[in-house]
Amino acid sequence: MRDSGRSTGGALPRILATACILALAAGAAAGTDGAPDGVQAGAGTPPAAAVTDERDEPDADPWQGMNRAIFWFNDQVDVYVLEPVARGWRWATPGPMRTGISNFFQNLRFPIVFVNETFQAKPFDALRTFARFGINTTLGIAGFLDPAAEFGLEPTAEDFGQTLGVWGVPSGPYLVLPLLGPSNVRDTGGLAVDTATTIIPFFVDTLLIIGPRLIDVVNTRARFLDEVEEAKAASFDYYVAVRHAYQQRRRAEIDDRGREAGEEFVPDEDLYRVVEP
Amino acid sequence: MRTCTGSSSPEHFMRVALIALALTAATAAAVVPRDVVQRTSDQVIAVLGDQSLSREVRRKRVEDVVIANVDFPTVSRLVLARNWSRFSEPQQEEFMREFRAHLAATYGRRLDEYRNETVSILGDRRESNGDWTVKSKILRGDGGQNDILVDYRLREVDGEWKIIDFIIEQVSLVANFRAQFQDMVARGGPEHVLQVLREKTAKGEAIAS
Numbered sequence: 001m002r003d004s005g006r007s008t009g010g011a012l013p014r015i016l017a018t019a020c021i022l023a024l025a026a027g028a029a030a031g032t033d034g035a036p037d038g039v040q041a042g043a044g045t046p047p048a049a050a051v052t053d054e055r056d057e058p059d060a061d062p063w064q065g066m067n068r069a070i071f072w073f074n075d076q077v078d079v080y081v082l083e084p085v086a087r088g089w090r091w092a093t094p095g096p097m098r099t100g101i102s103n104f105f106q107n108l109r110f111p112i113v114f115v116n117e118t119f120q121a122k123p124f125d126a127l128r129t130f131a132r133f134g135i136n137t138t139l140g141i142a143g144f145l146d147p148a149a150e151f152g153l154e155p156t157a158e159d160f161g162q163t164l165g166v167w168g169v170p171s172g173p174y175l176v177l178p179l180l181g182p183s184n185v186r187d188t189g190g191l192a193v194d195t196a197t198t199i200i201p202f203f204v205d206t207l208l209i210i211g212p213r214l215i216d217v218v219n220t221r222a223r224f225l226d227e228v229e230e231a232k233a234a235s236f237d238y239y240v241a242v243r244h245a246y247q248q249r250r251r252a253e254i255d256d257r258g259r260e261a262g263e264e265f266v267p268d269e270d271l272y273r274v275v276e277p
Numbered sequence: 278m279r280t281c282t283g284s285s286s287p288e289h290f291m292r293v294a295l296i297a298l299a300l301t302a303a304t305a306a307a308v309v310p311r312d313v314v315q316r317t318s319d320q321v322i323a324v325l326g327d328q329s330l331s332r333e334v335r336r337k338r339v340e341d342v343v344i345a346n347v348d349f350p351t352v353s354r355l356v357l358a359r360n361w362s363r364f365s366e367p368q369q370e371e372f373m374r375e376f377r378a379h380l381a382a383t384y385g386r387r388l389d390e391y392r393n394e395t396v397s398i399l400g401d402r403r404e405s406n407g408d409w410t411v412k413s414k415i416l417r418g419d420g421g422q423n424d425i426l427v428d429y430r431l432r433e434v435d436g437e438w439k440i441i442d443f444i445i446e447q448v449s450l451v452a453n454f455r456a457q458f459q460d461m462v463a464r465g466g467p468e469h470v471l472q473v474l475r476e477k478t479a480k481g482e483a484i485a486s
Contacts (some may be wrong), residue, residue, distance in 0.1 A: 039477075040294075044285075149421065183322070201373055223423065230383070233383065234452075235381045235457060236457045236461065236473050236474070236477060237457045237460055237461065240456050240460050241453055241456075241457055242459045243456075244448075244449045244452065244453045244456040244457070245453060248447065248448045248449065248452065248453070249446065249447055249448055252447035252448075270353065271449060271451060271452055271455075272355060272404075272406060272408060272430065272432075272441070272442070272451075273360050273406075274351065274354045274355065275354070275358055275362070
């Protein structure tokens with residue numbers, strides 16, 4: 001069962017996909033004003049001094065003040081620019097076209113995924129990724145279609161941040177990147193390496209890169225319109241909800257190595273212990 | 278029916294009905310966690326897909342299904358973890374009530390977005406503490422690109438298997454809410470949590486109606 005590595009493309013969609021955690025059922029919609037609820041903490045927030053201990057506080061976030069500020073900025077950009085544009089995009093384009101575009105950009109991630117699977121000593125995944133690229137680039141018309149998935153070759157999501165995690169590099173503090181969203185020190189480094197591996201020839205004009213990239217971002221955002229809205233409605237502190245989801249998801253993605261060897265991903269059992277007063 | 282039994286007296290009907298009822302009860306007792314998930318999702322999907330019902334009725338029914346199958350007292354305690362004991366008894370009661378309303382409303386709200394999704398159960402496993410995890414995938418068409426993995430964690434409470442967590446794309450809902458509440462308790466204590474919860478529920482209700 002290779003369900004774990006089911007790819008959602010770049011970092012942004014993955015984060016947004018995890019944002020749908022709060023959708024409970026299957027992700028869907030609600031109407032809110034989109035403002036993150038709960039208290040806008042940050043400056044002047046006392047450190048978590050109450051009944052918490054190491055086990056309860058795995059989300060080390062020493063840069064919370066700065067992170068919250070950047071998170072707020074990103075949210076403003078999303079609410080006033082990206083989300084409306086994505087909504088228009090969804091209105092203007094047919095679903096299969098959006099899926100095709102999403103497939104196309106995913107196919108372009110081939111070198112990143114392949115290299116990282118190799119780095120993580122996952123020969124079968126690497127082979128599958130290679131086959132996928134071959135099939136989808138040809139039969140799939142430059143990657144717009146995904147016939148490989150129909151042959152049972154499901155996409156996997158790998159990046160250098162995960163590779164570093166597999167190698168034992170700790171995540172470091174949580175970090176919200178301007179425009180790029182949730183990350184941590186390790187994954188930011190990984191992102192820089194992955195960007196260098198992207199399949200865009202260095203001699204191509206910057207404008208030619210930015211155009212498609214923008215389409216990718218808008219198209220991806222359009223896939224998660226309902227989920228993000230729902231996540232905002234369902235959470236009490238959207239910042240913490242996203243941070244936690246990002247960290248959990250990354251941990252699970254890095255752990256998929258164990259799963260491949262036939263072990264199941266086991267959640268922290270402590271989570272399910274009812275604490276008696 | 279009539280041709281089989283040759284009798285159609287009300288007494289006979291009553292007897293058959295009682296036997297049927299007893300059988301149903303017996304089956305229900307032997308229900309395994311997997312069946313609970315299957316039944317719950319079947320029920321939710323049946324309600325969501327029934328366009329003959331009004332929006333309000335559908336919403337109410339989905340909420341009822343959720344409330345019947347989720348063990349909210351356990352969820353509430355897990356979500357608050359150590360902070361549970363910082364809440365007084367009335368505060369605990371209120372938390373449970375408000376949190377349940379919040380979750381039910383969240384679930385109920387999605388009915389407008391129902392797009393013929395189906396649920397496929399992928400497998401189940403027993404956890405070390407006796408809980409069960411049932412793995413499922415919500416199929417949303419579009420070539421599987423937007424499918425969502427949902428694991429349900431179930432615990433036997435008073436002889437019945439109830440859902441105590443939803444793990445969506447490997448992120449536990451209980452853990453996620455726990456992180457949020459931890460922050461909030463640390464910042465403003467139980468009263469702050471309840472305050473935010475109340476506001477949220479009131480807003481949720483407003484959205485739904």
